[in-house]
Amino acid sequence: MDKASxxxxxxxxxxxxxxxxxxxxxxxxxxxxxxxxxxxxxxxTAASRAGRRWRASRVVVxxxxxxxxxxxxxxxxxxxTTTVRLDPGNPSPDGAMALAQxxxxxxxxxxxxxxxAEAVGLAGPGTTLLVVDDYxxxxxxxxxxxxxxxxxxxVAPGPALLAAATDQVTHASRSPQPTTxxxxxxxxxxxxxxxxxxxxxxxxxxxxxxxGATALCFTDDSGAGHYxxxxxxxxxxxxxxxxxxxxGLTNAAVTTAGNAALGLRMLGHEETLVWLVxxxxxxxxxxxxxxxxxxxxxxxxxxxxxxxxxxxxLWQGRRLGPLATEDLPVVVRSSETTLGRGRLYRRSxxxxxxxxxxxxxxxxxxARRLGLPRSSSPDALVDAVCRxxxxxxxxxxxxxxxxxxxxxxxxxxxxxxxxxxxSEVHRA
Numbered sequence: 041m042d043k044a045s046x047x048x049x050x051x052x053x054x055x056x057x058x059x060x061x062x063x064x065x066x067x068x069x070x071x072x073x074x075x076x077x078x079x080x081x082x083x084x085t086a087a088s089r090a091g092r093r094w095r096a097s098r099v100v101v102x103x104x105x106x107x108x109x110x111x112x113x114x115x116x117x118x119x120x121t122t123t124v125r126l127d128p129g130n131p132s133p134d135g136a137m138a139l140a141q142x143x144x145x146x147x148x149x150x151x152x153x154x155x156x157a158e159a160v161g162l163a164g165p166g167t168t169l170l171v172v173d174d175y176x177x178x179x180x181x182x183x184x185x186x187x188x189x190x191x192x193x194x195v196a197p198g199p200a201l202l203a204a205a206t207d208q209v210t211h212a213s214r215s216p217q218p219t220t221x222x223x224x225x226x227x228x229x230x231x232x233x234x235x236x237x238x239x240x241x242x243x244x245x246x247x248x249x250x251x252g253a254t255a256l257c258f259t260d261d262s263g264a265g266h267y268x269x270x271x272x273x274x275x276x277x278x279x280x281x282x283x284x285x286x287x288g289l290t291n292a293a294v295t296t297a298g299n300a301a302l303g304l305r306m307l308g309h310e311e312t313l314v315w316l317v318x319x320x321x322x323x324x325x326x327x328x329x330x331x332x333x334x335x336x337x338x339x340x341x342x343x344x345x346x347x348x349x350x351x352x353x354l355w356q357g358r359r360l361g362p363l364a365t366e367d368l369p370v371v372v373r374s375s376e377t378t379l380g381r382g383r384l385y386r387r388s389x390x391x392x393x394x395x396x397x398x399x400x401x402x403x404x405x406x407a408r409r410l411g412l413p414r415s416s417s418p419d420a421l422v423d424a425v426c427r428x429x430x431x432x433x434x435x436x437x438x439x440x441x442x443x444x445x446x447x448x449x450x451x452x453x454x455x456x457x458x459x460x461x462x463s464e465v466h467r468a
Contacts, residue, residue, distance in 0.1 A: 124154070125286075127317050136294075139294050151312065154319050167313070189275075193282075205282075209256065222266055225259050237298050239288050243265060267284070418441055429468060
């Protein structure tokens with residue numbers, strides 16, 4: 041027997057001629073061929089089913105790929121700038137891109153990072169490590185930054201970081217006139233070259249253990265200064281420069297007074313500058329929710345995907361059209377249906393079902409003849425039939441709602457009695 045023409049029906053017998061008969065709802069299993077693809081019971085192949093699925097879903101797939109491509113293009117075209125204050129990649133007024141670009145033009149390799157661990161890895165002897173706004177950096181983290189061997193510049197350091205770096209200077213009070221340029225009033229070369237700077241910082245005072253090697257510049261009448269140059273505690277060969285506030289280094293104020301000169305000289309002593317702006321700790325007041333943890337391109341990409349889904353929905357959505365009429369393949373007369381149903385009752389000896397059908401039909405016709413609604417109760421129908429035929433209620437009730445017939449004789453008698461009763465109702 042040819043294997044390609046054999047269909048196997050596991051749940052049903054095989055009919056003469058090779059055609060398998062099977063119960064409704066079962067499927068024919070696949071057959072195998074020696075030289076062709078496997079054929080399923082519905083006549084499809086794996087290739088045809090894959091093609092049908094691709095045609096059904098290609099619009100969605102193409103739409104998603106287009107949105108993804110648009111998102112990638114958007115990310116690629118987005119400039120690598122930030123909005124972090126005093127970040128070298130921030131072109132806004134509170135950024136420090138101008139100072140970083142000038143340093144780069146003068147041959148300084150500016151390496152920006154927001155990771156303390158990365159800054160520790162980049163810094164070392166022959167480099168300058170700039171730490172901006174440490175936001176209360178823990179003591180152990182501060183010591184890891186100060187132990188790299190690089191020159192250190194602290195801008196607006198917190199008490200912990202400053203104390204870990206040196207005891208030569210300490211914090212004083214905030215300047216009463218923050219925008220007034222302060223003259224250098226010291227011989228430190230960088231401060232003397234700047235002449236005067238503008239700053240709104242808290243100023244520094246010389247510590248109790250300060251030596252003559254510590255320079256305090258841009259001082260006021262109280263002796264507190266905005267800029268100090270000394271050495272790291274335990275590392276007398278490593279220079280430490282401390283500026284109380286970074287506002288003079290921003291794009292908006294770097295060209296004011298001698299801010300640019302101080303920034304360029306303070307940060308340009310070595311060929312490599314590691315610019316660390318630590319991540320600001322997230323607090324409950326910051327808000328922002330989950331979007332604060334998402335990359336900047338996530339929201340535009342999500343908006344594009346939502347737009348694509350809406351467009352696909354409008355495109356693929358179909359409205360329900362008008363009802364379409366179709367000719368029936370076969371017209372079966374009602375009399376044939378009735379006769380067939382009667383033969384089924386007779387073959388199965390369902391006298392009860394046959395009697396119930398006769399009674400239901402007679403009751404429906406008599407009710408319509410007497411003007412009763414379909415929701416009428418049996419008592420109402422019996423009462424109306426009794427008044428129309430003058431028969432006793434128990435007789436009418438027995439005919440319409442009595443016990444079912446138990447044989448051919450009883451069923452024939454019931455049909456005859458119902459026919460007489462219905463005839464009397466129609467004549468009434």
